[in-house]
Amino acid sequence: MAVNKIVLAYSGGLDTSVILKWLEEEYQCPVIAFAADVGQHEDWDAVREKGLATGAEKVVISDLREEFVRDYIFPAFRANAIYEGSYLLGTSLARPVIAKEQVRIAEAEGADAVSHGATGKGNDQVRFELTYLALNPRLTIIAPWRIWDLDSRNKLLAFAEKHHIPVPVTKEKPYSSDENLLHISFEGGILEDPWNEPEEDMFKLTVSPEKAPDKPTYVEIEFEQGNPVAIDGERLGPVEMMTRLNELGGANGIGRLDMVENRFVGMKSRGVYETPGGTILRAAHRDLETITLDREVMHIRDSLVPRYSELIYNGFWFSPEMRLLQATMDEAQKTVNGVVRLKLYKGNCMPVGRKSDNSLYHEAFATFEEDEVYNQADAAGFIKLNSLRLQIQALSRK
Incomplete structure (x- = not known):
């Protein structure tokens, strides 16, 4: 696969540092290391220095915090997005904003390929690559974890040592x-x-x-x-x-x-x-x-939340169905x-x-005390009409 320049989603950790050097060797072309600030605690000067020392032609650090919250977190929370009843989609929402910026940098720098450090078992590979393909399908996608033979931590460490990539001497995290x-x-x-x-x-x-x-x-x-x-x-x-x-x-x-x-x-x-x-x-x-x-608006919207949340989790942020659902949620x-x-x-x-000035709750209707706006006798006809099909079924069984 012939490529002329690659933009790598880079964090400065062991995996992406090894990937940076591996891409340079494997494809014999310049590699731009791109790091995204989405609010993580990071020494960005150290990330830049390490990227250049590891062989990057250029290190680009983009502050995406405002865009991340405004255009991804807030829209998802307007829709009450939640995956499988519990997960508030923190990682899922960050990937499309990072991948979008990566595509922008590739276009600005004249690169014809993008790369990431996500493994072949996880969701992030899908989220990154669906975004790449939705925004610029002409870019070549390189996913090292799916094609190289550095498939263990020991092999990564050996590669890092061979190429003089600094690896901090710290206790390995158990996660x-x-x-x-x-x-x-x-x-x-x-x-x-x-x-x-x-x-x-x-x-x-x-x-x-x-x-x-x-x-x-x-x-x-x-x-x-x-x-x-x-x-x-x-x-x-x-x-x-x-x-x-x-x-x-x-x-x-x-x-x-x-x-x-x-x-x-x-x-x-x-x-x-x-x-x-x-x-x-x-x-x-x-x-x-x-x-x-309104009650019916809430119930219809709530019925769409699982589908909306699955789209985010599965990486379809930039899809026509997502645009449709977001417009519905925002309405x-x-x-x-x-x-x-x-x-x-x-x-x-x-x-x-x-x-709220837009409140639909009115004490005059909801009160258990005497009121002049609701005739409780009206409920009898309401119940009879709603029970008609139940009565018919009961009679047919007899």
């Missing part, structure tokens, strides 16, 4: 992790046995509920058309919003998840996640919808304006108040 502004995930290693409880020192974003404050924290979140815009009356931009929510959730032990999920490629995988801010955001958003969404959000008050306490996130 792999991925971090961004929405979450941090932990997989593999000791977590591959689903019976093993995660060790407490693994968690980074949250205190344990047992060690959370004994006093509850109250917070008010304001929404405009389904997007969070202010906390306790202070208007915040997208990145500041997620940062503040993560701090609030983390301090109160909120957002830990341990689950076994179904990967797109067909196997089950155990993952442990910390999503403190996202957990708060979803709880607040859903609660505000209870007073601002439902035009009236989702208002404020939700939440009580955060030892891992729990409890909505305790909500208000």
